[in-house]
Amino acid sequence: MFPSDPVEDIEQFSKNIDIAQVKCIKGxxxxxxxxxxxxxxxxxxxxxxxxxxxxxxxxxSDGERGWFPKIHVKEITSRNVNWWAV
Incomplete structure (x- = not known):
């Protein structure tokens, strides 16, 4: 069910600037x-x-993939946020 190479999956997503990013606000x-x-x-x-x-x-940070409740994250709306700078 999960990709064999999560890092490759992240790289594929990073090519599309319209992909939403979120930040965890509650563990x-x-x-x-x-x-x-x-x-x-x-x-x-x-x-x-x-x-x-x-x-x-x-x-x-580690390429792990899975499901989580939306109430634990907030969408990052700044276009200046770069995933590689995290």
Whole structure:
């Protein structure tokens, strides 16, 4: 279910400037195998969002991918944010 090379997946996303980035504003502990634990200040690329409040994303610091509740993150709206500067 997960890509064999998460770093390659991040590089592919970085080529598309319209991909949303989010910052974790409240930590989250994964409860299921496909969820992603978050720490405050984690930066993630958003891959998918559901109507029931879940987001699938890739954490930029280590390439880990999984689902987490949308209420734990805030969209980064500044066009000046560069993922490689994190």
């Amino acid at each position: 989250y502990q994964a409860k299921e195998y496909d969820e992603l634990s978050l720490e405050k200040a984690d930066i993630l690329h958003v891959k998918t969002q559901t109507s029931d409040g879940w987001v699938e994303g890739i954490r930029l």
